[in-house]
Amino acid sequence: SDIYLEVAEAGNPNPYREDSRWTAASILVGRGRKLDALKQYEALSNETQKPALKAESAVRGGMIALELVQVDKGKTDKAMVDRATNLLQKGRSLPEAGKFRAIAQVGLRRLQYQSGQYAQLLADYQKEQEKLPEAAQAEVLLLAANSERQLGHAKQAEELYRELMAKYPDREEAKDAAYQRLINVYNSDPSALLAEVAEFLATNPTDERADQAKLLKAEALYKQQNYTEAASIYGELRASQLSLKLRAESAYKLGLCHVQTKSIPDIIEAFTYYVQTFPDNPQVSAALAQRALAYEQDKKYDAALSDLNTILTKYPSAHEREATLQLKALILGQQDKTKGMVETFRQLLKEFPKSSVAAQAQYYIGKAAFEAQDYKTAMTALNAARQLNKEQYYNLASLRLI
Structure with missing residues (x-):
């Protein structure tokens, strides 16, 4: 060239x-x-x-x-x-x-x-509809239907999808419209989606489209708080033809279903699968935080601390950082590792001075200082805990202060 x-x-x-x-x-x-x-x-x-x-x-x-x-x-x-x-x-x-x-x-x-530019697309479509060459009509009709959906006009979108499927039943656009229509139903009437998905799957769509429809069904069940059935579909979708992004989302949602049903072994399994299968995904720190919480509830403190330390070192700007420091400090306290607990709570207060758990941090710092007979540090911290959260820490802190 x-x-x-x-x-x-x-x-x-x-x-x-x-x-x-x-x-x-x-x-x-x-x-x-x-x-x-x-x-x-x-x-x-x-x-x-x-x-x-x-x-x-x-x-x-x-x-x-x-x-x-x-x-x-x-x-x-x-x-x-x-x-x-x-x-x-x-x-x-x-x-x-x-x-x-x-x-x-x-x-x-x-x-x-x-x-x-959905509104502009629809305005141009109305003007040009009659003049469009036959070869272009199906795709432009699909784009118009999708634009109505994006603008939240569910009824108009439904009409255009049906028109496309009736006019061009053998075109790829009609097959695409049948799936896009499911998204429209999911957005506008989730309770009707399960029957619509069953109908769609009966038309023998491609594997990828069938899996996308199943994912929509799982999302609708999750929305309806039917976590057990949703989990069953999310689990199935591990071996799916979905894009990497959708498989990652589906695997994460499986973990959230188990969080809702409080099934600790399943939570651990789901988030372990997630972290191993999608190590570069931006939600890995959130998955590790969920797994750490499950380990903590299962009293597997070392495993929980391992996940929490990974978040703190490998994902320093993670959204979960504050909660991670709090949980790490509480677990160290549970293990009677007072020095580590105090250091972690101090780090939390340094990094998040306006933290919603500042009172708890000050209380445990003060309690540890009191037990170590460092009364000056104890008074400062316990006073701070009392002022920050009177309801929870006033009496507890006052006992030690007196």
């Missing part, structure tokens, strides 16, 4: 520029160098005097830009969205676009959906 790029960038007059750009772009796409290919298609759509080539280059470039739009943590790459929009609109508006007009129209709707 590099030799073609050199030819394309050679000075004027250059009769080979267009052919070189076109060939370079095709090779770059094949090699996965999409951004470089986009630059070539963009340049070609601006430079060429051939209307059909201008249209095709603009649409091909626009579709690559659409693929390159990164939606990172809910934020869309606006510069790439603008680039894709300009190219697709240019390609669509040229009279010589031919079959690329339909591709551009679908691309624009996909772009709107991907960047969260």
Whole structure:
């Protein structure tokens, strides 16, 4: 591709520029160098005097830009969205676009959906519905139905899903609509979902879609607080065709079901599986915290401390840090390791001066100092405990202060 790029960038007059750009772009796409290919298609759509080539280059470039739009943590790459929009609109508006007009129209709707412009997508869909080429209708109808769902318009979404399934029963979009419809039911009427999922599974969907439908069913059961049945499905989904992200979510939810049913061996097994199977997942610290709590309830204090220390050292900014320090201190106290307990409570107060468990920390620091006959430290800490939580620690602390 590099030799073609050199030819394309050679000075004027250059009769080979267009052919070189076109060939370079095709090779770059094949090699996965999409951004470089986009630059070539963009340049070609601006430079060429051939209307059909201008249209095709603009649409091909626009579709690559659409693929390159990164939606990172809910934020869309606006510069790439603008680039894709300009190219697709240019390609669509040229009279010589031919079959690329339909591709551009679908691309624009996909772009709107991907960047969260649901209301705009629906407004454009209403205007263009009649003029859309047959080849583009099913996908755009699906994007419109999904947009209604995203906007919380369950009734309108349901109507569009049904229309799509009736009009294009043999298209992939109809199969997708049947599943997307389940999400709509889950959001709007979870109690109706179980029957809908059974009906969907009877249509013999792909393994991945069947597993996604089962996951929705498990989520609905969890919402309805039917933790035993939900756990059974989450357990089944360990061997599923779900994406890694969904398998991780499902495995974590299995642990939460067991937390609700207070089945300690099952909690430990579920979160052990989670930590071993998804070691790089952001929820690992939360899984370790849940497992530590289960170990503590099972009086397996060393195992609990091992998990708590892993959270403190390996995940220093974990959301669970404050609760981890508290539980570690209480377990050390339970094991009569007073020095370690006091150090951990002091660390908690240092890192979280406004902690909701500051009174408890001060009380145990004061109690330990009192028992060690360090009355000065004891008075300061016990007084702080009394002031921070009169209801719980006033009498307990006062006894020792007197």
